[in-house]
Amino acid sequence: MNVLHNMKTLELPPILSAALPGIRWPLEMEAPPLHFRSLEEMKQIRSGKLPDLELFRDVPSSLDSLFPLHETEKQTRHFGTISIALILLGHGLTDECHDLITPLSWPDDIHFAHGPSIYGQVSPSARTYASYVHSLVHRKEAFHHGEFGMMGFQNANYWSNAASSPTGASSLPHTDLYRELKSLAEEFADHEPVQMWCSTNLDDTSPVFDARMLHKLCANVLKQNPRDSVMQTFAERAVESEIRVLLTKTLRNAGFVFHDSVILQRQKDNCRVEVSTEANLVDVNIALSASRKVSSAHLNQFRTQGSVILRGILTSPVNESRALAAAAGLACRLLDSPGCRLISDANGSHNRDVVEVSFSFKEQTLDVGNEALYFRDGDVWVSEKNINHPSLTKYSFEAATKESPDLTFLDPLHGARGETPTTVVQWSKGTIF
Structure with missing residues (x-):
């Protein structure tokens, strides 16, 4: 792997491009809780279950090669770290994402984090993106109880509030997030529950895109029994779009140039998740x-x-x-x-x-x-x-x-x-x- 010393105006390297099509957000009731383990420990836990792509074979090495530690522009490294974390999250490697994002978004040293806290060295913009991604980590944690005894969705709300702090919130791609979700909604024009959700939540005149509405959407889908399979698909696609929009911004802030479609375009699935049809006699x-x-x-x-x-x-x-x-x-x-x-x-x-x-x-x-x-x-x-x-x-x-x-x-x-x-x-x- 070539070491990239000058991150300005570089095209996306193959190691990143190859990982983009596989980004997904499946809503799994039996998804495991967070392990709160280091990257090295997670290698042992995964034990050969990592995606068969170069980026995932050695995350610290990939990160250091793409964004060298001696890089003179620290913000390039910070946004590069956030970008790698988003890609990891999009491939189901939630703990690895958490390990990378924690030093940029939390002021104390944490035992599982990849290195000591650099919270004070991170720009308000990078800290905001790191906090937003941190909210996605705990959204994925869902109904499990983790840090501070908080349920994943509760912790996700905490980090959404952190990301909406005035110092960096304006740097988030609010308009792009609204646009992608409204475009996605057009694909579900015949499904009334999706349209009702969109009419209630997608107000693109608002200056701030509130990630908490997607926390709630995912929680409601997971609680449904039996599930509305169309609503589940919409929720999964909505979060995937959210990740891809954030990734376009973080990769650009990391020094790469590309057309938006390179990140936003998804590879269509040919399979569907089976939904339980078990009936309950109570609410x-x-x-x-x-x-x-x-x-x-x-x-x-x-x-x-x-x-x-x-x-x-x-x-x-x-x-x-x-x-x-x-x-x-x-x-x-x-x-x-x-x-x-x-x-x-x-x-x-x-x-x-x-x-x-x-x-x-x-x-x-x-x-x-x-x-x-x-x-x-x-x-x-x-x-x-x-x-x-x-x-x-x-x-x-x-x-x-x-x-x-x-x-x-x-x-x-x-x-x-x-x-x-x-x-x-x-x-x-x-x-x-």
């Missing part, structure tokens, strides 16, 4: 919302004591259909089961595959054993034992697999989320002191 969004309110502390209490009180699971209005959906979501989460089935009664069973979820539909204090328990509207008491209190509305569930008949709820996030942390150690980002 999936309500069930998932309830399950996300279960922390590691709740799980530990339930596992050790066999019961737990969960506060504010539902907001007003609390009715039986919403309560049933929330109860099903809680049952799957607490039983650590991919699905659950509503049964007539647990009948005092101590079977750990059976759980009772009892909702309070009003504010009340109940005498339970030797203590008085206070409930608000929307609070829940979950137990392995037979509750059967006349002032509570009880739902009994047993664990089930996705192949089981008569499923009440199939949890699309089973096995794809972490536990909400409750200790200082779990909240640590891993900063080097």
